[in-house]
Amino acid sequence: YRISNxxxxxxxxxxxxxxxxxxxxxxxxGDGGNQEGLAG
Structure with missing residues (x-):
């Protein structure tokens, strides 16, 4: 599954x-303002 916040x-x-x-x-x-690339 992909991860959802x-x-x-x-x-x-x-x-x-x-x-x-x-x-x-x-x-x-974290604060929901940082993108850590693509899931998977």
Whole structure:
């Protein structure tokens, strides 16, 4: 699966990656403003 940061943990305020077939090929990490290249 590609990794998606769409899901957001409101309680802790932290984004976490989740398995998602329809996720974008770009991975956003940390604050969601950094692109670490293509997934896979």
């Amino acid at each position: 769409i899901n957001y943990n409101v309680t802790s305020g932290q984004r976490y990656p989740v398995p998602n077939k329809s996720a974008p090929v770009y991975i956003t990490v």
